[in-house]
Amino acid sequence: xxxxxxxxxxxxxxxxxxxxxxxxxxxxxxxxxxxxxxxxxxxxxxxxxxxxxxxxxxxxxxxxxxxxxxxxxxxxxxxxxxxxxxxxxxxxxxxxxxxxxxxxxxxxxxxxxxxxxxx
Amino acid sequence: xxxxxxxxxxxxxxxxxxxxxxxxxxxxxxxxxxxxxxxxxxxxxxxxxxxxxxxxxxxxxxxxxxxxxxxxxxxxxxxxxxxxxxxxxxxxxxxxxxxxxxxxxxxx
Numbered sequence: 001x002x003x004x005x006x007x008x009x010x011x012x013x014x015x016x017x018x019x020x021x022x023x024x025x026x027x028x029x030x031x032x033x034x035x036x037x038x039x040x041x042x043x044x045x046x047x048x049x050x051x052x053x054x055x056x057x058x059x060x061x062x063x064x065x066x067x068x069x070x071x072x073x074x075x076x077x078x079x080x081x082x083x084x085x086x087x088x089x090x091x092x093x094x095x096x097x098x099x100x101x102x103x104x105x106x107x108x109x110x111x112x113x114x115x116x117x118x119x
Numbered sequence: 120x121x122x123x124x125x126x127x128x129x130x131x132x133x134x135x136x137x138x139x140x141x142x143x144x145x146x147x148x149x150x151x152x153x154x155x156x157x158x159x160x161x162x163x164x165x166x167x168x169x170x171x172x173x174x175x176x177x178x179x180x181x182x183x184x185x186x187x188x189x190x191x192x193x194x195x196x197x198x199x200x201x202x203x204x205x206x207x208x209x210x211x212x213x214x215x216x217x218x219x220x221x222x223x224x225x226x227x
Binding site: 044059097 | 150152154156161162163164167168171173203205207209214215216217218219220221
């Protein structure tokens with residue numbers, strides 16, 4: 001069974017750093033792209049970027065380039081989304097999702113990680 | 120910038136047919152995908168490559184394309200269909216993914 005399990009909710013102060021995770025299981029982790037998707041409170045889905053864990057190749061949305069870092073550790077089948085200096089506007093739910101090779105669709109999703117940034 | 124345009128809301132009575140549209144110029148060269156999201160849950164893939172249904176998605180859900188507009192069609196709407204629906208595609212190079220703004224389906 002394919003599963004993407006994300007790390008738990010986190011509360012941070014502005015300026016702090018954070019790294020959230022997404023662990024994949026039940027499939028060949030290194031041969032599927034993983035995406036990160038932001039959903040701000042009461043708003044829609046926003047694609048942030050992709051990583052191919054087999055090579056760590058990344059693609060970022062222009063809106064998020066330079067604002068976050070996407071990485072992966074294939075030895076523990078985990079992808080990460082990282083901030084060096086959080087802002088209040090980073091408060092959102094963050095989802096990881098697997099990109100199916102054949103369909104090019106986001107076919108499996110993590111349960112989401114709520115990040116709250118507040119002083 | 121590239122955008123996918125969806126109506127903010129659609130309302131239908133139970134048993135009726137709901138149609139949710141998604142339009143953008145780049146849809147002429149890229150496939151469209153549809154996701155359903157219920158409150159407090161992760162999105163679920165409903166349609167891929169314009170009109171294909173993953174296993175487990177009921178046949179009363181379908182999708183079609185006319186030029187640069189794709190339409191999600193839900194026949195025999197049920198109360199459980201009340202949710203937010205998002206279309207998704209890619210830019211003309213296929214590199215960058217994008218989501219539409221989402222449509223809230225209300226079952227009256």
